[in-house]
Amino acid sequence: MLFLQALTTDPNVSSVLFFGTIGMLALTIGLIVFISFHQRKVIRYQQQLQQLEQDQQKTLLNASIRLQEEERQRIAADLHDDAGPLLATARLYLNENFVNLDKQTQLQSIYNAKQIIDDTIQLIRNISHSLMPPTLKNFGLESAVNDLFQKISGSGSMNASSRFHDYRERLKPENELIIFRIIQELVNNILKHSNASFIHLTQNSSGQRFFIRLHHDGRGLTQADFEKLGKSNVGLGLKNIQSRLKVLQGRIFFEKDMSQTYYKVTIELNREEDSRLPAGTN
């Protein structure tokens, strides 16, 4: 460029050309460098986000696996500790018939064995009901929740009530089960940790939105607590709620009531998502 500048007859033209071209090139290169740096920053940010999401997924998966294992252990313990000895005792009574040929004693031992087998049937029924409540299967979420709340109220430890305002159209059975499990988990947490004197559940709909709200007067969680526990290693039940809601593509909000007296938990779902979910999502 300097060589060209020296050759020209008009120094103004050459300086305009020289400085103009150099200036434009400098601006262009500056722009390209800026974009490159910006892109690198964006890529790094996206990678961090991806990593965070992966970690979150991993935590949820671990929570879900741990919960499943705990559930299996519980069922195994119930079967081994309760059903096992009961059946063994029934077997002993029945064996007695081979040893003792006295009719009266035989009848007594058969009667005892029958009693024990009845108890075992009841026990297995209880285990089965805890896995899949028959009320939920046969009569839907509203009846199952009412049933659950009546049992809590009946125990006398807490006043529990529920009211479904707009549940004429049932959700898919598999989604009802997921929501029921979430409610069960929340109620369990309230019973265990909150020291509340009452729980009240309401169900509402607004257009395609489906809401379930739980109020209680004990010590509860706020959204910040929920998010913090969701990221930590504790709070298995809350992580389980999160992963269940992910299946339904729903949301959950924990907040303190305006009056600062009650805690409120809101579960929000989209009915459209419910109809879009394939059968057997659970």
Added chain:
Amino acid sequence: MLPKISILSALIPIILFLLFCSKNSSRGLWVIFIYCIASFLFDVFLSTSLWAIEHTYLVWNIFAILEFSLLTYFFYVVIKERIVRILILVFLIFYLIIFFLFLSSNDDHFNSVLNAIGSVIFLSLSIIFFILSMRNSEASATFFSPIFLIVIALLLYISSTLFLYIIASRLTEKEMEQYWSINHISNILTNLIFSAAFFLNRSQHKNPSTENAVDFTRLPDDR
């Protein structure tokens, strides 16, 4: 020597495109390929035909309109924003009107105004492309895409020749010969970056894992 290298440099992207990209290229890359061929043919025509040598500026002006149309179409293909696409069409109409106004004046000289307007329009479109790419949440793909390299090449070419085009009409024949080396150097550089873009397109198709979420050479609208 430099003019000959400049003309022949257009063959590199043409050959690379034919070798690596002809089967799996987007419309944007095809437009640049056609632009390279047109540029090469015009340069050859200008240096070999006696008629073209006599009417150099007319041939340049004709090439200017072809170049404008092709590059406008390129930006139309790679920018998906509806408003920008409408703006591109407005630019094209505006440029065509100016071109025919100058053509009717029968001036046989280098048209600085026409070329400068063209350069400013492409400069704006390149910047718009970058802004839109940066705004895109999946922008990480832009950085590695052949289209990104092509826009950089165009931006470098336009910015290095803008002032040359602006003052070209004020230069004498001798000065033009001296200063036109800027155009030749820019041309060589642009062709080399085009070649790199075509090569990148080939390597991305060969090894898709190097690509990020979005391939800018194969966006849905880019048919």
